[in-house]
Amino acid sequence: MNSTEVVVTGLGATTPLGGDVSSTWSALLEGRSGITEITEDWAQELPARIAGRAAVDPSEKLPRQRLRRLDRTQQFALIAAQEAWQDAGAPEVDPIRLGTVVSSGIGGILTILEQYDIFREKGWKRVSPFTVPMLMPNSPSAAVALEFTARAGAHAPVSACASSSEAIADAIGMIRSGRADMVIAGGTEAAIHPLNIASFASMRALSTRNDDPRAASRPWDTGRDGFVMGEGAGIVVLESAEHAARRGARVYAVAAGAGYSDDAHDIVAPEPEGEGQARAITMALEDADMRPGDVAHINAHATSTPTGDVGETLAIRRALGDAAADRVAVTSTKSMTGHLLGGAGAVEAIATVLALHEGRMPPTINIDELDPGVVVDIVRDKARDLPADAVGAINESFGFGGHNVAVAFRRA
């Protein structure tokens, strides 16, 4: 428990479902998939030819001379940050009290690969002088800091697919420790490229349901065969409750606490008993001063892989105990967005916050036959009302490397 309460006052997103939060949220509630076929020639030799591409390309939102010096991860982050900042009321803030924590799981890999092609074909002089500030993994956080003159610190914790949940968790800590009054936090990913698809496919991690893209991401269904890569960004504006109250800001939810752990079990496979995942949940609840029974809803990490999804439900039961685990309603919005890797945690944090704020929980689509190993209640097929007495919700994110992050939110 910490005396400085942190609240969520702004939301921004650009995802496979829409170019902003409202279009993404309505698609999530409708149970609409954002996964489509990759029709380019380069995909035809690959085993996975489906992806969740950003519904609105950054070229529709940013002028072209800015696009050419920003990696696609930075473009997504800036677009989502602009929306989140406007949504927070675009307040006048002392620059040294405003920070950024914006992550990417992979970083500016499209820039690396494109510039390497240019280097090999045309030599060093044709390599863009912006290559370094585009490829560095801190570039989205730095670009957002530059855009909003945020001088309290610009950070970029990297933990694969847990990165942007870690960013939000770290941002809560940044405000509590007194380093900032407001933090623009979240994550971004832009990695839909043949090499990345080949790399994940080589691990047998991707769905190859190429003939039915919208049904390919199917967490907890017995027929799931891997995740589907998505791209985009989610950004939240976090702020001390005191600062938000002073300026009369609208509060979506309390960013109540966070828990971190690492499995230290295998470089990619989650520890099957879910001990580390459960510990992250327990720590988040303690940090949030919440009890297991306060958790009405969980936005799970569940990516649609055979190995991960079921174990996560075991971890939830382990962490909450049977009485609370029997009542919690769990969903995976990745069934619609695909897996945004380093952007996933932040987009799902937004869905978690909106579920509390709007009182509706988005469904998990594509479950024809629920895996019998699932030990919690899944919000299947259709959105469901949040119980009127719901106190809080949790967003979970896990990443290659054994990283587990849980962030607890409470109704404001």
Place this chain on the structure above:
Amino acid sequence: MAHTEQEILAGLGEIVDEIAGVPAAEVTPEKSFVDDLDIDSLSMVEIAVAAQDKFGVEIPDDQLKDLKTVQDVINFIQK
């Protein structure tokens, strides 16, 4: 291959517009890239490389720093 001053000016205008977002009409001979057109050093590298490609001339790094105005670049290319 000789280019007229007008051709070079028009070409530079297109390049500066594309790279730095400064409208081509503002790219006039007396303008300084840094002081008048607000172009930073990395963009200047890009502009120089694009000008080399467009007009078929090499601009060595040690001479690039002396090309301060649009007229300087026109003169260099015409040389």
